[in-house]
Structures are given as C-alpha cells and as structure tokens.
Amino acid sequence: MHMKLTRVAALALATAFGVTAQEAEDDTNRFTAERVFDLEFANDPQISPDGGTIVYVRQSMDRRTDSVRGDLWTIDVDSGAHRPLVAGGASVRTPRWSPDGSKLLYSTSANGKPELRVLYRDTGDSLSLAQFETGPSGAVWSPDGETIAFEMFVKGETPSFAVPLTPPEGAEWSEPVRVFDDITFRFDGAGYLDEGASQVFTLPVDGGSPRQITSGEVDYGQPTWLDADTLLVTGNPNEDRDLDPIEVDIFAVDLDDLELTRLTDRDGPDHSPAVSPNGERVAYLGYDDELKSWQQTRAYVMNADGSDARLLTGDFDREITNLVWRRDSRALYALVEDAGDMAVVEIEMDGSVERVVTGVGGTSIGRPYAGGGYSVSDTRRPVFAYTAVSPDTPAEIAVAGRNVEDRTLTALNDDLLPYLDMAPIEEIKVPSSHDGLEIEAWVALPPGFTADSSYPLILEIHGGPFAMYAPSFSAEIQRYAAEGYVTVYANPRGSSGYGEAFAQEIDLAYPGYDYDDLISVIDYLVENQYADPDRLFVTGGSGGGILTAWIVGKTDKFAAAASIKPVINWMTMALSADIAAFVKRHWIRAEPWEDPDAFLDRSPIMLIENVVTPTLVMVGEEDWRTPTWEAEQFYTALKLAGVDTALIRVPGSSHYIAGRPSRLVAKTDNIMGWFAKYDPAKQDDDSE
Numbered sequence: 001m002h003m004k005l006t007r008v009a010a011l012a013l014a015t016a017f018g019v020t021a022q023e024a025e026d027d028t029n030r031f032t033a034e035r036v037f038d039l040e041f042a043n044d045p046q047i048s049p050d051g052g053t054i055v056y057v058r059q060s061m062d063r064r065t066d067s068v069r070g071d072l073w074t075i076d077v078d079s080g081a082h083r084p085l086v087a088g089g090a091s092v093r094t095p096r097w098s099p100d101g102s103k104l105l106y107s108t109s110a111n112g113k114p115e116l117r118v119l120y121r122d123t124g125d126s127l128s129l130a131q132f133e134t135g136p137s138g139a140v141w142s143p144d145g146e147t148i149a150f151e152m153f154v155k156g157e158t159p160s161f162a163v164p165l166t167p168p169e170g171a172e173w174s175e176p177v178r179v180f181d182d183i184t185f186r187f188d189g190a191g192y193l194d195e196g197a198s199q200v201f202t203l204p205v206d207g208g209s210p211r212q213i214t215s216g217e218v219d220y221g222q223p224t225w226l227d228a229d230t231l232l233v234t235g236n237p238n239e240d241r242d243l244d245p246i247e248v249d250i251f252a253v254d255l256d257d258l259e260l261t262r263l264t265d266r267d268g269p270d271h272s273p274a275v276s277p278n279g280e281r282v283a284y285l286g287y288d289d290e291l292k293s294w295q296q297t298r299a300y301v302m303n304a305d306g307s308d309a310r311l312l313t314g315d316f317d318r319e320i321t322n323l324v325w326r327r328d329s330r331a332l333y334a335l336v337e338d339a340g341d342m343a344v345v346e347i348e349m350d351g352s353v354e355r356v357v358t359g360v361g362g363t364s365i366g367r368p369y370a371g372g373g374y375s376v377s378d379t380r381r382p383v384f385a386y387t388a389v390s391p392d393t394p395a396e397i398a399v400a401g402r403n404v405e406d407r408t409l410t411a412l413n414d415d416l417l418p419y420l421d422m423a424p425i426e427e428i429k430v431p432s433s434h435d436g437l438e439i440e441a442w443v444a445l446p447p448g449f450t451a452d453s454s455y456p457l458i459l460e461i462h463g464g465p466f467a468m469y470a471p472s473f474s475a476e477i478q479r480y481a482a483e484g485y486v487t488v489y490a491n492p493r494g495s496s497g498y499g500e501a502f503a504q505e506i507d508l509a510y511p512g513y514d515y516d517d518l519i520s521v522i523d524y525l526v527e528n529q530y531a532d533p534d535r536l537f538v539t540g541g542s543g544g545g546i547l548t549a550w551i552v553g554k555t556d557k558f559a560a561a562a563s564i565k566p567v568i569n570w571m572t573m574a575l576s577a578d579i580a581a582f583v584k585r586h587w588i589r590a591e592p593w594e595d596p597d598a599f600l601d602r603s604p605i606m607l608i609e610n611v612v613t614p615t616l617v618m619v620g621e622e623d624w625r626t627p628t629w630e631a632e633q634f635y636t637a638l639k640l641a642g643v644d645t646a647l648i649r650v651p652g653s654s655h656y657i658a659g660r661p662s663r664l665v666a667k668t669d670n671i672m673g674w675f676a677k678y679d680p681a682k683q684d685d686d687s688e
Contacts, residue, residue: 049099
C-alpha cells in the first residue's frame with residue numbers, strides 16, 4: 001500500500017490523465033509543478049510622501065533554500081523606471097519611508113540575527129540601527145524622523161518548582177524539564193513558547209541601544225506616535241486576559257516617565273490606532289464583544305486624550321482594516337473586502353464611505369484568498385500604490401490617483417505566464433438549496449475545455465472559515481486545472497466580504513448549511529455539463545478540511561476526498577489548540593465537561609459511520625492550530641470503519657503547509673495522485 005501510494009504521488013503529473021512521463025516532460029505549455037519555483041509577486045508597496053517613488057518587496061521562490069525571499073525594488077511613478085534597491089543579500093521586508101522621504105527603514109537579518117536598517121536615499125548608504133536576539137516588528141518613524149518605535153519579545157523568568165542538579169563535568173544529561181503556567185503555551189508557527197512578553201521600544205535613528213518603554217507580563221504592541229513625547233500602544237493588562245483572548249485596549253505612554261494612560265475601556269477589542277496629521281484625533285478599529293464566532297470590525301474615532309469616542313462606520317456593512325488618515329485630517333482611507341473584491345475606501349467624518357481604488361489583492365499565492373496592501377502619498381492630491389489582483393498573474397504593483405495615470409507598473413511574470421496555457425476563470429452565482437441565499441463562486445477551466453459532461457471536477461474549500469476567496473491567481477488552482485480538472489472555489493455562508501449577517505449565518509452552526517451552499521454549486525455545474533457526475537472530488541484546508549470531512553459524512557457523491565489539516569473533534573481541539581480559549585469562549589460558548597454535545601454535534605468524527613468515500617488526510621507535523629491528532633483521529637477512525645484512507649504528515653510544517661514552494665507542490669500533487677487512484681475514468685483506462 002505504501003509503495004503504491006508513493007508511486008501514485010510521484011507520477012501524478014504523468015498518470016492522472018493518461019500521458020506518459022516523457023510526454024509530460026515535453027509539455028512545455030502547462031503550468032507544471034516546477035513552474036511554482038518560477039513565480040514572483042509584489043508585496044507591501046510603500047509610496048514616498050511626495051508621491052513620486054514606490055518601494056515594494058519583490059518576492060520570489062528561492063530554489064536553493066526552498067523559501068520565499070524578498071528584495072526591495074523601486075519604481076518611479078512618472079516614468080515607470082524599475083530598479084533594484086536592496087537585493088541579492090539577506091531577505092528583506094517591511095520598508096517604511098521617513099516622514100520627509102529622505103530615508104527608508106526596513107527589516108532584514110545579518111548572520112542569522114534580526115536587524116533594522118536605515119537607507120539614506122541621497123547616497124544609497126545604509127546603517128544597521130542595532131542587532132537583536134529576537135526579531136523586532138511593527139517599526140514606525142516618529143513625526144520628526146529622529147526616532148524609531150517598535151515591538152520585540154522580552155524573555156521572562158521561567159516558572160520552576162525545583163532546582164535542577166548540576167551534572168558532572170563532561171557528562172551528557174538530558175535537557176532540564178520545561179514548566180508552563182500559561183493557557184497559551186505553544187502557538188502555530190512558533191512552537192512551544194518561551195516565558196516572556198512582547199514589549200515596545202524606541203531607538204534613535206542614528207543607532208544606539210534600544211530603550212524599553214513598556215514592561216511586565218502583558219504583551220504590548222502596535223506602537224504609534226501621538227507626538228514626539230507620547231506613544232500609543234495596545235495591550236490587555238486585565239487579570240482575565242488569558243481567558244479573554246480578543247480583549248485589547250489603547251494606551252498612551254508618556255516617554256518621560258513611562259506612565260500608561262488608558263484611552264479605551266469597553267468589553268471588546270480596540271486596536272490599530274492611527275493619529276490624524278494635525279494630532280487632534282485618533283482613529284482605531286474594534287467592536288463590542290457579543291461573544292460570537294465572528295464579529296465585524298468597524299472604524300471609530302476619538303479625541304487624542306481618549307474623549308468623545310464614536311463609531312464612524314456603523315452604516316457600512318463591511319469589515320474595515322488598514323486605516324490611514326487623509327492629509328487634511330478630515331477623512332480616512334481603509335481597506336475592505338467586498339464580495340470577492342478588495343477595495344480602498346475613503347471614509348468621511350460623517351461616516352459616508354466611497355470606493356476610490358478597486359482590484360486590490362494577489363498576494364496569496366497558494367490558494368486564492370483575498371489579500372493585498374496599499375499606501376497613500378502625503379500630497380494634496382493623493383496617489384495610491386497597491387498590489388493589483390488578477391486571475392492570470394500573482395500580485396503586481398499598480399498606481400492610481402487624480403494626478404497620475406491609473407496603471408499597472410510591473411510585469412513580474414511576463415517571462416513565464418504568457419507562454420503557458422493558463423486556466424480561464426469564470427464567475428458563477430448559485431442560490432443555495434437551503435434557503436436561496438446567493439453563493440458566489442469561480443470556476444477554473446482546463447485548457448481546451450468544452451462543456452460535455454466528461455471532465456473531472458475538484459471542489460476546493462477555503463479555510464477560516466471567516467475568510468474570502470477572490471478571482472485572483474492561485475498556484476494550487478492553476479495546477480489542478482493544468483492537469484485537466486475543472487476546479488471550483490466558492491464563498492459559502494460564513495465567508496467574510498458579504499456583510500456581518502452573511503458571516504454570522506454559521507455562528508453556532510459550523511459546519512452546517514454551508515454544506516448545502518457548496519453542494520448547490522456542485523449540482524449547478526453538473527447540471528450545466530461542466531463535469532462528469534461520477535468524477536467529482538473534494539478537498540480543502542483548515543476550515544475547508546473540516547467541511548471536507550463533514551461532506552463525506554453527509555453524501556457519497558464524491559469519488560474521493562482529501563481533508564487537509566482538519567478539525568475532527570471540537571472537544572479535543574478546544575482543549576489543545578493554540579486558540580483554545582477563543583474556540584471555547586466564542587465559537588462553542590460552552591464548557592466541554594458540562595456540555596459535550598455542544599462540541600460533538602458539529603464534529604465530523606460523529607459522522608464516521610456514514611463515510612464510504614476514499615479520503616486522504618494531510619497535516620503538518622508542527623501544526624498547533626489544528627493539531628496533528630485531529631487528522632490522526634480521522635485517519636484512525638476511517639481505518640477502523642473500513643474506509644480507504646491514507647495519512648500524510650508534512651515534516652517541519654506548521655498550519656501553513658504551503659509556506660515553502662516544495663510543500664505547495666507536494667500538497668497539490670499528492671492530492672491529485674490520490675484522486676487519480678479513485679477516478680473511474682482512470683480505472684477504466686487501467687482495466688483496458
């Protein structure tokens with residue numbers, strides 16, 4: 001069995017649709033697995049205060065290190081001249097202009113140590129501000145450009161109940177025991193956590209020793225300059241902070257005596273402060289906590305001293321992120337998800353909202369999640385730099401504004417993608433069989449597609465579950481389509497980007513009627529001859545992995561399934577995941593020892609007796625969001641129930657399995673290898 005599965009995975013490209021390995025190698029027009037390493041994409045565009053220059057992170061796949069690396073490139077807005085700025089060395093990230101545009105701050109590493117550097121625009125010289133044992137993040141310039149504020153982890157005293165013995169000289173004893181006393185003692189992507197907290201620091205722009213501004217056991221972050229003498233920070237010093245993980249407030253820190261003054265104080269998160277250019281007001285994000293699984297983040301504004309706080313976007317039914325003030329302090333810009341699109345909006349002080357830039361996104365390379373960034377110049381007529389979304393290419397840098405020509409400035413993949421047969425993307429909208437709710441979906445079509453009911457189809461389900469897919473480039477979707485699969489991805493109820501009520505349709509009901517939404521999309525495609533009803537397959541990761549496991553417990557219409565990093569048992573997840581307190585408090589809203597049915601009624605493990613669909617299970621070996629034992633429970637249960645299954649563990653991987661190029665390839669190709677094994681058309685070919 002193991003040898004057979006290995007062969008299927010290794011030859012997935014060549015065998016899935018009846019071509020030889022040599023034919024597959026000679027087919028240079030397909031988006032094959034190797035092409036993943038050729039992709040580039042733009043990220044984190046930062047336009048200079050005068051609107052003349054854009055600096056962005058040009059990200060590419062490093063074949064030698066099997067990683068995504070970043071270099072800094074510049075674009076002259078008027079001429080379009082495109083040049084490297086910091087490239088070829090250590091990977092760089094988070095470029096930020098000084099207030100006068102004369103310098104650029106960015107993060108990198110030197111000899112494996114995290115580093116903050118300042119580059120002087122006039123000479124091109126750069127200065128290392130300091131080297132750190134732990135990575136600084138969230139660095140921001142002071143208004144006068146003389147000081148940097150940032151956050152950084154500070155180790156604390158590890159709890160202990162005994163003094164360990166001292167081993168004899170030269171002895172090789174085991175490592176000492178590790179003691180934990182926090183509810184969150186490990187976190188996805190970080191592993192088991194050291195004792196300590198994130199604190200805020202300041203550092204002169206000419207270099208020197210960082211000065212610690214906050215202290216104690218509380219995590220503080222998001223430093224924002226109120227003025228040259230005051231920082232705003234966010235944190236939760238409340239005694240119950242471990243059990244109320246979303247709670248956070250905004251504080252002002254006097255840099256003379258380091259006294260903290262609380263500016264917000266309500267039951268609900270207040271964060272991401274943005275100070276108006278005139279220093280009179282602070283905009284921020286948050287919501288009143290109603291203990292629901294998803295609550296829409298809105299924009300608020302208050303006076304600089306915390307008085308007169310008011311809701312600004314109460315009439316706008318979309319979640320607000322990435323606040324930036326307009327230079328006249330009379331309006332804000334923000335980024336919103338909106339029914340498959342991401343847009344920059346302008347928010348007036350009366351709460352009115354207008355879209356000013358659309359088509360933002362493209363930075364999610366693996367799956368087609370909505371994701372992108374923007375920045376705006378400090379000019380009377382603002383210029384916007386943003387990552388531009390497209391179904392045909394990863395994110396490019398684009399520019400828009402009243403005094404510039406709206407256009408895309410980069411073509412990072414023009415040496416590759418125009419010469420490949422990329423999958424065209426169609427949008428469909430389907431009423432749910434449950435209640436008629438309109439469900440938006442996109443279909444990637446294989447090259448040469450004709451609607452004749454002969455094609456295999458993959459339903460690819462997003463995670464979250466409070467997230468949004470978009471008609472953006474996706475390496476995974478393109479891989480499936482290149483190998484002949486009609487591939488559909490949808491935003492069922494619970495997805496973000498369609499308003500608060502749409503997202504809260506799955507509150508205390510997940511999985512639930514989102515199942516009906518997805519099946520309605522499949523039925524529509526079969527009825528319209530997009531796919532062979534006997535060649536249907538389903539997969540998804542995280543929240544999509546949960547729904548995949550739920551689907552095979554509800555229907556046998558799929559020939560095979562692949563459940564990636566799922567939750568199978570909400571009780572074990574709520575007692576062991578890195579977001580355990582949030583799951584218990586906001587998603588299930590019950591104690592597992594008092595009301596086990598609240599956890600088990602929505603757990604796919606309870607549907608095992610119904611499953612007949614051959615189901616692959618995959619999980620990262622260092623996944624602490626949906627821990628490995630969730631996938632292993634499903635695998636073992638399927639084995640005990642006599643269902644064809646296999647378990648794939650991804651060594652060294654956290655919840656983000658596709659975080660390295662080779663893992664993205666391994667994920668998609670093993671899924672297709674599994675589907676090929678159970679494809680009726682393929683089985684018929686083998687029998688001949």
